[in-house]
Amino acid sequence: MIQFDAVHKRFPNGTTAVHDLSLEMPEGGVTVLVGSSGCGKTTTLRMINRMIEPTSGTIRVNGEDVTRQDAAELRRSIGYVIQQAGLFPHRTVLDNIATVPLLLGWNRKKARARAAELLETVGLAADAGKRYPHQLSGGQQQRVGVARALAADPPVLLMDEPFGAVDPVVRTQLQDELLRLQKELNKTIVFVTHDVDEAVRLGDRIAIFRTGGHLVQCAPPAELLARPADDFVADFLGAERGLKLLSLRTLAGVPQGPAPEGGAWSLVLDAGRRPLHWASKSTDAELPVRALKDTDSLLSALDESIASPTGLVARVDAEGVLTGVSSRDDIHVHAGQAHTEARAVAA
Amino acid sequence: MFELIKNLGTWLTSASQWAGQDGIAHRLTEHLQYSLLATLIAAAIGLPVGLLIGHTGKGAFLAINLASFGRALPTVGLVVLVFLAGGLSMLPVYVALVALAVPAIVTNTYAGMTAVDPDVRDAARGQGMRGHQVLLQVELPLALPLIMTGLRLALIQVVATATIAAYVSFGGLGRYVFDGLAQRDLVQVLGGAVLVALVAVVLDLLLSTLQRFLFLPHSRLRSSGGTPTRTA
Numbered sequence: 220m221i222q223f224d225a226v227h228k229r230f231p232n233g234t235t236a237v238h239d240l241s242l243e244m245p246e247g248g249v250t251v252l253v254g255s256s257g258c259g260k261t262t263t264l265r266m267i268n269r270m271i272e273p274t275s276g277t278i279r280v281n282g283e284d285v286t287r288q289d290a291a292e293l294r295r296s297i298g299y300v301i302q303q304a305g306l307f308p309h310r311t312v313l314d315n316i317a318t319v320p321l322l323l324g325w326n327r328k329k330a331r332a333r334a335a336e337l338l339e340t341v342g343l344a345a346d347a348g349k350r351y352p353h354q355l356s357g358g359q360q361q362r363v364g365v366a367r368a369l370a371a372d373p374p375v376l377l378m379d380e381p382f383g384a385v386d387p388v389v390r391t392q393l394q395d396e397l398l399r400l401q402k403e404l405n406k407t408i409v410f411v412t413h414d415v416d417e418a419v420r421l422g423d424r425i426a427i428f429r430t431g432g433h434l435v436q437c438a439p440p441a442e443l444l445a446r447p448a449d450d451f452v453a454d455f456l457g458a459e460r461g462l463k464l465l466s467l468r469t470l471a472g473v474p475q476g477p478a479p480e481g482g483a484w485s486l487v488l489d490a491g492r493r494p495l496h497w498a499s500k501s502t503d504a505e506l507p508v509r510a511l512k513d514t515d516s517l518l519s520a521l522d523e524s525i526a527s528p529t530g531l532v533a534r535v536d537a538e539g540v541l542t543g544v545s546s547r548d549d550i551h552v553h554a555g556q557a558h559t560e561a562r563a564v565a566a
Numbered sequence: 567m568f569e570l571i572k573n574l575g576t577w578l579t580s581a582s583q584w585a586g587q588d589g590i591a592h593r594l595t596e597h598l599q600y601s602l603l604a605t606l607i608a609a610a611i612g613l614p615v616g617l618l619i620g621h622t623g624k625g626a627f628l629a630i631n632l633a634s635f636g637r638a639l640p641t642v643g644l645v646v647l648v649f650l651a652g653g654l655s656m657l658p659v660y661v662a663l664v665a666l667a668v669p670a671i672v673t674n675t676y677a678g679m680t681a682v683d684p685d686v687r688d689a690a691r692g693q694g695m696r697g698h699q700v701l702l703q704v705e706l707p708l709a710l711p712l713i714m715t716g717l718r719l720a721l722i723q724v725v726a727t728a729t730i731a732a733y734v735s736f737g738g739l740g741r742y743v744f745d746g747l748a749q750r751d752l753v754q755v756l757g758g759a760v761l762v763a764l765v766a767v768v769l770d771l772l773l774s775t776l777q778r779f780l781f782l783p784h785s786r787l788r789s790s791g792g793t794p795t796r797t798a
Contacts, residue, residue, distance in 0.1 A: 233655075270691065293694075295694030301685060302685075304689075305683075307690070308683075309691075322693065322694050
């Protein structure tokens with residue numbers, strides 16, 4: 220657990236970066252710090268591993284005041300991932316990952332073996348280890364950055380806009396990977412971003428900062444979206460925050476029935492009963508179908524129900540075999556319920 | 567004119583001219599000795615200074631200006647000055663040559679250090695490297711191509727200027743220039759000058775080839791950081 224107690228940071232030029240911050244970041248959870256640039260979110264993160272020293276107040280990591288520890292040793296015990304990865308260009312990928320183990324005095328063989336293991340953990344091929352960072356794509360470099368942070372198996376991981384510099388497709392992949400890793404590793408993660416969607420996707424809790432270093436609200440994403448503390452938070456979350464809330468809910472509870480036989484459009488299946496497309500009865504027209512699993516979000520269901528010519532969403536099991544269809548109305552009702560519940564929980 | 571070139575050719579290639587105390591081989595060795603020792607002393611002074619101001623970011627203004635001041639000093643004037651103060655020895659020559667070489671080394675070392683990506687330096691500290699570990703494991707290797715360039719430039723300037731040793735009665739290839747001038751022997755003057763130029767060019771080629779070879783594996787990223795600062 221990371222605790223901020225009345226932490227204040229004023230820079231020598233007089234600007235206040237963090238204003239009287241008291242905040243707890245629970246163990247084994249992802250706390251996302253969001254806000255526009257200059258709101259103090261990065262400063263907050265960097266005070267945890269003493270890359271920046273607080274002006275006053277205390278920060279404790281697992282009960283220990285960080286300022287009472289040797290800064291270099293503290294940093295070796297905390298994983299740190301930065302934007303653009305910040306890899307060492309003169310060292311191979313494997314040696315980059317082995318940085319902290321080597322600083323901790325492991326022998327080279329053991330450190331390299333651990334690094335090779337981590338290559339696989341973050342989804343990189345073994346032969347990437349011998350390459351130099353500039354020979355990798357931005358997404359791959361970022362994976363190496365994560366591997367380097369995990370090398371000595373630190374309980375805490377600090378991530379400063381780690382996926383800010385990669386394209387949206389790769390960013391989504393990296394987010395998925397992080398969620399998968401987090402399920403396995405259960406680290407206490409502090410994640411800085413200015414992207415609300417990223418925050419909603421990754422965060423167990425989201426802390427929203429306002430310019431001047433004020434923490435405005437810290438809550439689980441559903442609560443934040445359902446009950447923003449003030450207009451600033453509501454504005455920051457954006458006009459579609461109702462839809463964003465639906466991205467947190469799955470389709471699992473929405474009732475499904477058999478696919479209709481009559482009607483103007485019918486659902487065409489392959490031999491294995493996997494949905495192929497919608498076919499029109501009167502013309503030769505075909506429209507694509509995006510079949511959804513129980514784990515897909517209510518938001519994608521809503522999207523598909525609008526795109527579907529029948530207003531019906533095809534539902535499939537893990538193997539992609541049709542289990543039934545859900546109607547636009549049922550999805551809508553559930554979307555409404557999701558909002559009501561989120562408000563009730565928050566209240 | 568043609569006669570002069572022909573005579574110069576004979577002077578440079580005759581076996582007798584290469585042998586003995588006053589021979590080219592001996593003078594060349596002396597010249598290289600002076601140059602290498604002066605560059606080494608300059609490196610011992612310039613490298614730590616450049617690395618330190620690059621690492622701490624402090625004192626850059628002072629050091630760079632002092633270096634420019636050193637560059638602006640008239641070398642012959644400096645030799646005469648130290649000669650008058652300290653008497654006849656190689657000391658004035660070394661003082662002048664070192665003063666000439668230090669600026670190139672300091673400014674290029676500093677330029678190499680400032681060309682290190684701040685994100686990389688930040689990441690190094692963030693992973694838990696101490697100050698000296700950041701310097702030795704990250705900054706120094708990344709600054710090395712520019713540091714090498716500085717040493718190369720310094721050495722070549724020193725080689726070109728080491729002729730002044732002969733001005734205060736010592737050896738080196740400058741001997742031919744000053745003796746030739748005194749004896750009004752134009753061929754000898756020209757021979758000395760050509761030899762100095764040749765040594766400088768050959769050393770430059772040799773060192774730049776070595777440099778390219780050394781930094782081959784990951785040179786693309788390393789050399790993108792900054793351009794060498796010419797001081798000549």
